[in-house]
Amino acid sequence: MTVEQLYRRAVAVGMEVDYRGAAFLQEQMANAKAEYQGLCQAERARFDRERLTNPYGDTRIVNGPLDREVSSVLVGIEIYGAELLLAHAMGQAGKPVDLVIAHHTTPINRGLFYMDDIVDIHKSALREIGADVQRGDELVEKWKTQIGIYWRDVTPPFARLLDIPLMTIHTPADLCHRHARHEALQAHPDIAVGEYIELLNSWPEFEASPYAKVRLLCGDERAPVGKLYDPTAAGWRPLLDIFELACQADIDSAFIVSPTAEYVQMAASYGVNLIELPHDANDNVGLNLMLDALSQDEPLTVYGCSNFVRMERASKQAG
Numbered sequence: 001m002t003v004e005q006l007y008r009r010a011v012a013v014g015m016e017v018d019y020r021g022a023a024f025l026q027e028q029m030a031n032a033k034a035e036y037q038g039l040c041q042a043e044r045a046r047f048d049r050e051r052l053t054n055p056y057g058d059t060r061i062v063n064g065p066l067d068r069e070v071s072s073v074l075v076g077i078e079i080y081g082a083e084l085l086l087a088h089a090m091g092q093a094g095k096p097v098d099l100v101i102a103h104h105t106t107p108i109n110r111g112l113f114y115m116d117d118i119v120d121i122h123k124s125a126l127r128e129i130g131a132d133v134q135r136g137d138e139l140v141e142k143w144k145t146q147i148g149i150y151w152r153d154v155t156p157p158f159a160r161l162l163d164i165p166l167m168t169i170h171t172p173a174d175l176c177h178r179h180a181r182h183e184a185l186q187a188h189p190d191i192a193v194g195e196y197i198e199l200l201n202s203w204p205e206f207e208a209s210p211y212a213k214v215r216l217l218c219g220d221e222r223a224p225v226g227k228l229y230d231p232t233a234a235g236w237r238p239l240l241d242i243f244e245l246a247c248q249a250d251i252d253s254a255f256i257v258s259p260t261a262e263y264v265q266m267a268a269s270y271g272v273n274l275i276e277l278p279h280d281a282n283d284n285v286g287l288n289l290m291l292d293a294l295s296q297d298e299p300l301t302v303y304g305c306s307n308f309v310r311m312e313r314a315s316k317q318a319g
Ligand SMILES: [Fe+2]
Pocket: 104, 279, 280, 283
């Protein structure tokens, strides 16, 4: 498998488990194509053509070559220069790394290339629970104008200068953990909040650490999970006013990654069961499921670093 093939496969895996569905994603890419075709030549040169075939704005090949064969990868939640130096040193120590995969895009500007293809998923998460569509779209649009995009070329020079292929895989991996949590819920539709949390905590990534547990921060563990708001796999935690709009849509429970006290207060005031997902451990679930899929056809040696620990599942399905 080459760098490019692995990238295309990661995008395809994300699309397979994306709750927005194939038609939605095809339309998004068709809109990007129409936008591209409407540009003049100079504007076309600046357009990120990956948007025509990849609906995820935070998943990109940052450094090639595209045709480098990949049989071993070094994966981390955040990849900085130290991790690239690690990959280089591993090569010298007889453990060659063909590709480095970063989950978070923070120090890698190329991985944050197109904001709409990341944050707009919040609109879908609100639609899924029947929240006020117009208000939801307004809040997300306003939010996008407030998110600062800074030039973050921190990690890529290490990759270029050391000649190490580098890639970001963010939303497609997050969609894997979201999908697995929802599959587990569909298998037990009347499950109580506490039982659901217990089930999730039996997954290896949560079981492994005494600190990284799924927790109920407010609500009733004996209540059914019921109507669930799940804004994960959308780049960022929703703003508080977006969370309030979700609470107003008569949800029973909500997943939030690392919520602050304001989210807990908000949930409590609306009688919502607020379930906290521990950030990096939850990201580990998504990455491990993604890597299971990527290594399904060809063996892939996976090394973990930067808060990522490789845990293989016997079958593709978690839980
Ligand atoms: Fe994350």
